[in-house]
Amino acid sequence: MTPSPTESGRNTIELKVTPDDYRIARYAAAAIALSVAEAAIPSPLPGVKPGLANIVVLMVLMRHGWRDAVWVSLLRVVAGSLVIGQFLAPGFFLALTGAIASLGALGIATHLPRRWFGPVSLSIVAAFAHIGGQILLARLWLIPHDGVFLLVPLFATAALLFGIINGMVAAHLLSEQTGDN
Amino acid sequence: MxxxxxxxxxxxxxxxxxxxxxxxxxxxxxxxxxxxxWRGGGADHVIVKRDGELVAELPLTITKRIEVSGPIGTTVIEVQPGRARVASDPGPRQYCVKQGWLTAANAIAICAPNHVSLMLAARDGKSIGHDSVTY
Structure with a gap:
């Protein structure tokens, strides 16, 4: 419908932007920047990446809860893949599956008592869920052969290593209480 | 920070x-x-063929030498617990001999000039053995 001259005023749709939206957008921007920067790092084995964006997701989870973490993580996957030019390519679906699997695991793990289990625990759980989901998708869709499971030990090693490191970085950043919302 | x-x-x-x-x-x-x-596919028996026909099928738990005669001579196959090899062959280039000991399921040494092959197989033919994994 064309705007009629009788309607005084304009025909724009105003989206209400809440403080929540700004906060999520800021975190998502940080996560996207990290995943784009990380895409430039050469890897000896395709699929083995540090997953630096997960540091941001962990921090959001600890500070603002699971719902915000879901938003940041999924925005990161979609916008990050658009930036890299991978949107709807197999790599995008692998990243999406990994993100959904680790968010699911985090949703459960976040109920662990905080007194005993810190960001490092959550990070390791998320990292294992991430590769678990990806390997499963790869087996079901991309490489329908049990041969893919031969890669599991390597991926699991990387998940453990980067899970610990990312968790420690997140714990460090959270302990600083930099006060940005 | x-x-x-x-x-x-x-x-x-x-x-x-x-x-x-x-x-x-x-x-x-x-x-x-x-x-x-990564347990190498769990090979548990040896299959020896000449001209594609079964000559011997042995468990990979015994120690044995078998001789198979082909068109240009005799190929000697040696089986030991967990491994098997072509010990000697009359072929000119000795490829199957140079392969050495085979241990993984589906591993195969073919002595083409003498029409003899040695293959390791997994139990029940079920195996996660692989030729190669690539991207």
Whole structure:
């Protein structure tokens, strides 16, 4: 419908932007920047990446809860893949599956008592869920052969290593209480 | 925020008791995954063929030498627990001999000039053995 001259005023749709939206957008921007920067790092084995964006997701989870973490993580996957030019390519679906699997695991793990289990625990759980989901998708869709499971030990090693490191970085950043919302 | 001049003790203090537990579980899971998934396909018997026809089928648990005569001479196959090889062959280039001991399921040594092949197979023909994995 064309705007009629009788309607005084304009025909724009105003989206209400809440403080929540700004906060999520800021975190998502940080996560996207990290995943784009990380895409430039050469890897000896395709699929083995540090997953630096997960540091941001962990921090959001600890500070603002699971719902915000879901938003940041999924925005990161979609916008990050658009930036890299991978949107709807197999790599995008692998990243999406990994993100959904680790968010699911985090949703459960976040109920662990905080007194005993810190960001490092959550990070390791998320990292294992991430590769678990990806390997499963790869087996079901991309490489329908049990041969893919031969890669599991390597991926699991990387998940453990980067899970610990990312968790420690997140714990460090959270302990600083930099006060940005 | 700064990462400089942070001693290792600082990083260790970020770990809570449960974190150590999860790390331990992770290390055990990773350590178990290697032998579990990389056990070489679990070969358990040897198949020797000449002209594509079965000459001998032996379990990979015994020690035995068998001789197979082909068009240009005699190929000697040696079986030991867990491995098998072509010990000697009359072929001019000795490829199947140079392959040495075979241990993985689906591994095969073919002595083409003498029409003899040696292959390792997995139990029930079911195997996670592979020729190669590539991207």
């Amino acid at each position: 700064s990462f400089r001049k942070l001693p290792p003790a600082y990083w260790l203090r970020l770990l809570q008791p449960g974190d150590w537990l999860i790390m331990l579980v992770g290390v055990v899971a990773v350590a178990v995954s290697y032998p579990l998934l």
